[in-house]
Amino acid sequence: MTAAWILAAALVLDALVGEPDWLWRHVPHPAVLMGRVIGWSDKTLNNGTHRKAKGIFVVLGLILLGAILGTLVTALGTLVEIVVVAVLLAHRSLMQHVHAVADGLRMSTLQGRRAVAMIVSRDTRDMPPPAIARSAIESAAENFGDGVVAPAFWFLIGGLPGIIIYKLVNTADSMIGYRTDRYILFGWASARLDDVLNWIPARVTALLIALPAGITSQWRAIRHDAALHRSPNAGWPEAAMARAINVALAGPRAYDGVMQDFAWVNPEGARKIGPTEIDVCLTRLWQAWFVTLGGSMVLGLLSLLIG
Template sequence: MSLVLGMLLDALLGEPKWLWNRLPHPAVLMGRVIGWADTRFNTGRFRKVKGVAVVAGLVGAAALLGVVLSWGGTVVEVVVVAVLLAQRSLVDHVRAVAAGLRRSLPEGRRNVAMIVGRETASMDDSAVSRAAIESAAENLSDGVIAPALWFAVAGLPGLLVYKIVNTADSMIGYRTPRHAAFGWAAARLDDVLNLVPARITAVLIAPLAVWQLRRDARLHRSPNAGWPEAAMARRLDIALSGPRAYDGKMQDFAWVNAGARHSGGPRDIEAACGVLWQAWGGFLGVALLAWLL
């Protein structure tokens, strides 16, 4: 019941600015802790060992906090689930890209820069659209389905462990000179925790294309993000991924669903938002059925 009610509350309220302008969001607090650990321990020798120890500490602390919070009963569970899921805010951010792109290309670029890590200054309308759609697919898995699934499996401890690991991966799980060793544990554990949710998300997005997704997903640089992106590409009949710039350097990534059209616009972004709600509804239906049974 807590999962169903939490999903509905998140869909209804999203992330109310009046609250999070006054209080730090839990994700922000997680980020501060991880940032402190990065500054404090990502130095000198044995960085990989230190990174493993930091992730182990974060996981243990998150699990313990989840146990303590679960003592608060259903009301606390519902609130925590609603706060840590991101369906409504994801749709709002993605839809803002479509709205900005309708007004002007620079505004579309500014809005998409809020949800992707790549460089946006040289993007055309289609590149902005594809970036928004890719972010929609990947974040549906990372920000909605995966945390909801881990709550269903292991309650608040499972949810909080997933969120702290996913946040750590987003901050230190990069193959850069600074983080390749220290962030190794965060990146690998995040891969493990997203293994099943990413594939479930893909099926929720494009159930009729499930047999084609394995081939498409293999083309993606990520072992998990490729699944929801491949599903969204099939669902919208558009090519996703492909070359993009990071830190001033073009990365020649393969196209996913390369034979489809490469052009896109605000209507495609809106269509992706519709798919987000359909996938969310499918997962909600399964959760509701499981609760009733």
């Protein structure tokens, strides 16, 4: 069974089952285990001198660990491989978390703030409804890239070692890849490698959102808006989503009590938005998911024809 067919099966399994709570109450989720390894590395090595070198050493260790684990699990057979890939994808879980923001916002602004605080790192205490909706939409678009498209891409490129290495590096970036006094040196390698690993998937994600929305003619504007983002990659899915549902995203927001004046993405789009726009965003992401599934199946058919 080729990687493309395994990916297609895993995408469907993840969409149907998602993250079963009953399972993760009894065994730790792989993401939790990855976090423990990185947390141990941070606690043990992120001190004293040569922190940048130590951070590079950690990333090299994560790559080696991912390669070994991926090779060992692949040897267990196709069925196990499908299950592991499904676990490492996160589409259904993402949809559920973002849908919870829309449901909370329909009940009250407070409930919306509580729900969106589960998926974003910015300050949510004083968020008005439009800012809550923007935060949810931005998080949904960006995490579709990080949690679905990028893992799928690296599985197609490198099998289970590829997807596990990607998830380890991406988890490291989310934990230690910050430009703070503590992590600017130790987390440098993980942040830079995560940028490299997400460079192609971020742009593919934008295309997957744009295709079913019929906005590929706006690609130049999407590219322009993506360049406004502080991340070299996160701006691409956000810019595509902004135009796919005709809303303005980004703009001013607060982190740690400090308001930051970020540029607007698709500034001509609607700014007074709420749960309805979140619902439309989720529809666009399901459409992008179907395109991803279809693309994987086409690759699988091509491999059969060529083989």
